[in-house]
Amino acid sequence: MTHRQIMEALTGLLLAMFVAMLSSTVVSNALPAIVRDLNGSQTGYTWVVVATLLTMTATTPIWGKLADLFSKKMLVQVALGIFALGSVIAAAAPSMGALIGARAVQGVGVGGLTALVQVVIATMVSPRERGRYSGYIGAVFATATVSGPLLGGVVVDSPLGWRGCFVLLLVPAAIALVVLQKTLRLPVVRRDVKIDYLGALLVMAGISLLLVWVSLAGSSFAWTSPTSYALVVGSVVLIAAAIFVEAKVAVEPVIPLRLFRDRTTALATVASVMIGVAMFGATVYLSQYFQTSRGMSPTEAGLMSIAMVGGLLVSSIVSGKIITRTGRWKRWLVSGMVLLIVGIALLGTIDATTSLWIVGLFMALVGLGVGATMQNLVLAVQNNTAVADLGAASSVVAMFRSIGGSVGVAVLGAVLAHQVAGQFKDGIAALTASGRLSPEQLDQLRHSTGDIPDVAKLPGPLAEIYTSSFGEATGHIFAVAVPFAVFAFVCILFIKEVPLRTSNLSASKSEVEAGLVAAGEPRDYPAYVEPDEVAEGGADRAEGTGRDR
Structure with a gap:
């Protein structure tokens, strides 16, 4: 092109x-x-x-x-x-x-x-x-x-x-x-x-359980609770199953x-x-x-x-x-x-x-x-x-x-x-002990947004x-x-630098090392036949190739 x-x-x-x-x-x-x-x-x-x-x-x-x-x-x-x-x-x-x-x-x-x-x-x-x-x-x-x-x-x-x-x-x-x-x-x-699809599902499920554990442990349940153990074990099992499927089944x-x-x-x-x-x-x-x-x-x-x-x-x-x-x-x-x-x-x-x-x-x-x-x-x-x-x-x-x-x-x-x-929490305790925080101001902490308060609505000391x-x-x-x-x-x-190839049709380093093709020899990939050749009847030279309309 x-x-x-x-x-x-x-x-x-x-x-x-x-x-x-x-x-x-x-x-x-x-x-x-x-x-x-x-x-x-x-x-x-x-x-x-x-x-x-x-x-x-x-x-x-x-x-x-x-x-x-x-x-x-x-x-x-x-x-x-x-x-x-x-x-x-x-x-x-x-x-x-x-x-x-x-x-x-x-x-x-x-x-x-x-x-x-x-x-x-x-x-x-x-x-x-x-x-x-x-x-x-x-x-x-x-x-x-x-x-x-x-x-x-x-x-x-x-x-x-x-x-x-x-x-x-x-x-x-x-x-x-x-x-x-x-x-x-x-x-x-x-x-x-x-x-x-099975491999992708197992990968997503394994990572999801891991992220749920990291996000919620310590707040919704303890780090050493049965729920934590179940999430970690489940994640490990699912990821191991994904590796097995990718290596042996798929x-x-x-x-x-x-x-x-x-x-x-x-x-x-x-x-x-x-x-x-x-x-x-x-x-x-x-x-x-x-x-x-x-x-x-x-x-x-x-x-x-x-x-x-x-x-x-x-x-x-x-x-x-x-x-x-x-x-x-x-x-x-x-x-x-x-x-x-x-x-x-x-x-x-x-x-x-x-x-x-x-x-x-x-x-x-x-x-x-x-x-x-x-x-x-x-x-x-x-x-x-x-x-x-x-x-x-x-x-x-x-x-x-x-x-x-x-x-x-x-x-x-x-x-x-x-x-x-x-x-x-430490700051509130210090303010309460010093008498700078009144019971009325403490009540204002009961906001509607969980653990992210609207700072503009907090009393001055709490906002600070x-x-x-x-x-x-x-x-x-x-x-x-x-x-x-x-x-x-x-x-x-530790990545070894390999000079960049000058063509998509030339063999890659991994192909040469695998013995798939000699160094410098072009690969005949049907996907890389010129579109015009196919459009003009050259499909016999690139079987299974067509223009992407």
């Missing part, structure tokens, strides 16, 4: 990616208002985020496998439709439970968009040139991350309220559907469908374990999990920090995100262009992880009184690290993977990053709630204690995230 053809196809794909990214960023600043309006708690706050991550995690490998079997264009459109359905349900949600369910539906669509956009780009563009287009993805990611909180903040502060955030998501989704129909043309392989496993024989894939997957824990787990609570601890409006909290996104935008575009020119990518992964570790460690020092300029600088460092790391980690795996496995390999990396994000959000959310509750407690607790969860980022850095150090 020429650069012009690729850019035309990318228009719809990047719109779809924009929708997926916007789904989390536009809602982030609305979450405090949602929790107050629907009488939610800190656990509910966490699960509005986790529900999307969880279903995205479980379905990403299924979408990746479907991309190896069906029309990628059709699959992207289906994912957009599912996402739109979830957005409509969320906009009308009458309770926290209904909203969490709607977010789970959205996650199914986001999983498809996240996996399929990567797969389609990998199909159209050789690894050597992919860094250039990964920069565009980074730019879209940055745009969605910048505009999402700002749009969300403005909408929440408008008469539409937080429900308008979900209605807003339908507009770019509809535009992306139309653009994709007009611009995306890809050949498609047709073969028997064997989807590993004909087309949703997570092909053979991919992990390649050192790059194995190390990149572990690093993705750790990055997910550190990055998603900690940064998802920054909006709550700005609104709860620093007294910002949703719009003001959205403006603060510009610092992180500016760093991400610069590093993703610059690294993508230089990687395309040089073919070398590891130095960007290593330097990106160093910046990410430093940024997260510095954010671990913030509290309710830290200068906002300082917080913004720390966020910019995190953004620089994320921009140089996330897309290039996927690129490293794709470069070392057989072309026929691009869909599975890309989705596996994205899936494990989402698993890390789900675990991180749940674990660090539980840590945050525990820290805030403990410090708030709560904002201070929340600020210190936010810094604490970043400090907890640092070891996970360090572990990801160690994994990346």
Whole structure:
């Protein structure tokens, strides 16, 4: 494909990616208002985020496998439709439970968009040139991350309220559907469908039990209670069963374990999990920090995100262009992880009184690290993977990053709630003992939003204690995230750099080592026959290939 053809196809794909990214960023600043309006708690706050991550995690490998079997264009459109359905349900949600369910539906669509956009780009563009287009993805990611909180903040502060955030998501989704129909043309392989639904179900169930245990233990039941033991044992059994099914039972496993024989894939997957824990787990609570601890409006909290996104935008575009020119990518992964570790460690020092300029600088460092790391980690795996496995390999990396994000959000959310509750309780005890808190003021603590009070309605001394407690607790969860980022850095150090392939039709390193093809010999993958050849009657040269209408 020429650069012009690729850019035309990318228009719809990047719109779809924009929708997926916007789904989390536009809602982030609305979450405090949602929790107050629907009488939610800190656990509910966490699960509005986790529900999307969880279903995205479980379905990403299924979408990746479907991309190896069906029309990628059709699959992207289906994912957009599912996402739109979830957005409509969320906009009308009458309770926290209904909203969490709607977010789970959205996650199914986001999983498809996240996996399929990567797969389609990998199909159209050789690894050597992919860094250039990964920069565009980074730019879209940055745009969605910048505009999402700002749009969300403005909408929440408008008469539409937080429900308008979900209605807003339908507009770019509809535009992306139309653009994709007009611009995306890809050949498609047709073969028997064997989807590993059982493996995907077992993976999702095992992770779900683990997250339920982490989120509710210590509040709804004790850490050492029979309920805790049952959840942990159940999770271990289900995950073990999933591994058995993937290794011995599934004909087309949703997570092909053979991919992990390649050192790059194995190390990149572990690093993705750790990055997910550190990055998603900690940064998802920054909006709550700005609104709860620093007294910002949703719009003001959205403006603060510009610092992180500016760093991400610069590093993703610059690294993508230089990687395309040089073919070398590891130095960007290593330097990106160093910046990410430093940024997260510095954010671990913030509290309710830290200068906002300082917080913004720390966020910019995190953004620089994320921009140089996330897309290039996927690129490293794709470069070392057989072309026929691009869909599975890309989705596996994205899936494990989402698993890390789900675990991180749940674990660090539980840590945050525990820290805030403990410090708030100690502060109340001190105020009561000193006589600064009257019985009437103590009664005002009986609010309707569980363990997230409306700070504006609290008495002065209590509001001061709560904002201070929340600020210190936010810094604490970043400090907890640092070891996970360090572990990801160690994994990346051991990844061996392999020069990027200059064609999707040339053999990958793993294919040569497996003896499937001689070094330098092109592979004849039907999916990569020129569409025009098929349209002009060349199907006898590429059996089972057709144009993706």
